[in-house]
Amino acid sequence: MKITLALVTLLFATACVTTKRDNTGASVAKRSLATSQSGWTTDFLRNRLLVADEVRIVGPEGLRAHIVTRFDPAFATRKEETIPEGYLQTFHAKPGADRALACYLDKLQIQVIRKLTVLERPGPFDVVVEAVGEVYYVDIDAHREQRLPSVRIEGKIQR
Numbered sequence: 001m002k003i004t005l006a007l008v009t010l011l012f013a014t015a016c017v018t019t020k021r022d023n024t025g026a027s028v029a030k031r032s033l034a035t036s037q038s039g040w041t042t043d044f045l046r047n048r049l050l051v052a053d054e055v056r057i058v059g060p061e062g063l064r065a066h067i068v069t070r071f072d073p074a075f076a077t078r079k080e081e082t083i084p085e086g087y088l089q090t091f092h093a094k095p096g097a098d099r100a101l102a103c104y105l106d107k108l109q110i111q112v113i114r115k116l117t118v119l120e121r122p123g124p125f126d127v128v129v130e131a132v133g134e135v136y137y138v139d140i141d142a143h144r145e146q147r148l149p150s151v152r153i154e155g156k157i158q159r
Helices: 001-014 025-035
Strands: 047-061 065-070 078-083 087-094 101-105 108-121 125-137 143-154
Touching: 025 065, 047 101, 047 143, 108 125
Parallel strands: 047 108
Antiparallel strands: 047 125, 065 101, 078 087, 087 108, 101 108, 125 143
């Protein structure tokens, strides 16, 4: 009896699945809104390199679609959490690590010696990259390099 009941339930559940697309006006509008591209900054589309002890990146929803992080768990730790300000990722180099944390924000290449934080905030915010501690900054396209105590790069979101 239990097997028959389970079989009937399974058949009923699969019969309720449909592959038809809901083409009502509300459904089409929701799909369009979900797939539409929100504005983004063009300030990170130049080839640049940033090397620093610590880097903090803050931006609006969609920031994670423009960021790629690379790190080896043998040399770094990663923590993810949702905080009141948004979605926070923190990367720390382990003591004695001989590799930098790598991050790419569009075409901006970032190498971090100690700590990288990435905060994606809900709402209309610009993208801000702040680097501190013996910063080496190279604008590859402009053939310029600088050594500074800190750098702040702000990318205005196109709205």
